[in-house]
Amino acid sequence: MQVTLMIGLCIGAAAATVGTATAAPPADALRHKLQKITAGGKTMFGHHDDPVYGHTWSYEKGRSDALETAGSLPAMFSWDLGGIENGDSLNLDGVPFRLIRENAIELNRNGGVNTFSWHLRNPINNNDSWTVSDTTIVRQMMENPESFRRQLTNLAGFFNSLVDENGNKVPVIFRPWHEHTGGWFFWGTPNTTEQQYQFLWDETRRVLDEQGVDNVVWAYSPDRVTGKDQYMARYPGDDLVDIMGIDIYHFDKEGGLEEYRKTVETGLATVTGLAKEHGKIPAFTETGLESITMPDWYTDVLLPMLKENEVAYVVVWRNAHDNPKHYYVPFKGHPAEKSFVTFTSDPKILMLRDMKPCGNCGSEKKCD
Numbered sequence: 001m002q003v004t005l006m007i008g009l010c011i012g013a014a015a016a017t018v019g020t021a022t023a024a025p026p027a028d029a030l031r032h033k034l035q036k037i038t039a040g041g042k043t044m045f046g047h048h049d050d051p052v053y054g055h056t057w058s059y060e061k062g063r064s065d066a067l068e069t070a071g072s073l074p075a076m077f078s079w080d081l082g083g084i085e086n087g088d089s090l091n092l093d094g095v096p097f098r099l100i101r102e103n104a105i106e107l108n109r110n111g112g113v114n115t116f117s118w119h120l121r122n123p124i125n126n127n128d129s130w131t132v133s134d135t136t137i138v139r140q141m142m143e144n145p146e147s148f149r150r151q152l153t154n155l156a157g158f159f160n161s162l163v164d165e166n167g168n169k170v171p172v173i174f175r176p177w178h179e180h181t182g183g184w185f186f187w188g189t190p191n192t193t194e195q196q197y198q199f200l201w202d203e204t205r206r207v208l209d210e211q212g213v214d215n216v217v218w219a220y221s222p223d224r225v226t227g228k229d230q231y232m233a234r235y236p237g238d239d240l241v242d243i244m245g246i247d248i249y250h251f252d253k254e255g256g257l258e259e260y261r262k263t264v265e266t267g268l269a270t271v272t273g274l275a276k277e278h279g280k281i282p283a284f285t286e287t288g289l290e291s292i293t294m295p296d297w298y299t300d301v302l303l304p305m306l307k308e309n310e311v312a313y314v315v316v317w318r319n320a321h322d323n324p325k326h327y328y329v330p331f332k333g334h335p336a337e338k339s340f341v342t343f344t345s346d347p348k349i350l351m352l353r354d355m356k357p358c359g360n361c362g363s364e365k366k367c368d
């Protein structure tokens, strides 16, 4: 009862249209929350598809590999919207959008934060994001934008459908056109011109604005970069970006550690430096060591990097239920469990148990 009342008051004050046309958009409250978290020296932990499936299970309400090891859900859930552009009911990994919506709304109610990526099928020939054999796709999208606009309208419909039980829009992070410094997506640098990449951002924002999407905080997240010049080469502009992030994975098990450390050092120094200069929120938008082949990875590798570079959040990728090696959070009995427990208990790291349903401090750890 008390909780419900508090949520109502907080969201109402921060975001709702209370009889006036000038109420702040819902995205403002989330931007503010992320700024507070960063300023307080905290980092939210996030996991892709966390509550809908794990290493050995799928679609069992109440389960989460992170919850079963760390004792709390992550502060953030990451989701993918691939498929929404075609009006599908399941995303590209088989997750029902209905379930994504329900979980996202519930997480927001409990003080957590949702972030969305978009591995869409291209609107020209419906090939997936990873099909890069035809490097004219984005040029064709610019020449004939109608089908792309229809895709964006479907995407906007999803964001507009994130409404809580009080009728308030739920603010979320959206991270489109990610990892473009690599060549594996059709929008990647080798497959597009600067102008074409900019078009994707401009058109996405234009259609979402036109459709009244006011609950999105925008994240720009290249893959690894050599420094500020490469990071900024295709930066869509301060007016289109709220979060400066980066995606960097640890490959090749222990053998790849030195390389990972070096790349993250450069990547996070770039992100935090530029975020300060541009007044943006810094984030480690994707990382992880597949199968967590180093038992102390969370405490010995990831945590020190986060202590050196203040980022609002870090997200690790999914624990697939149908691919035994594809997981990034330990499950019960995994050798990395102890390290994950220590990591998630560190005063710097925020799990859902550390988040306030609303309120201004961003975390209970910080409020104490």
Ligand code: BMA
Pocket (backbone or CB within 6 Å): 080, 092, 093, 119, 317, 318
């Ligand atoms: C990749 C893998 C794929 C998945 C895709 C989109 O990194 O996890 O299995 O389809 O992300 O979620």
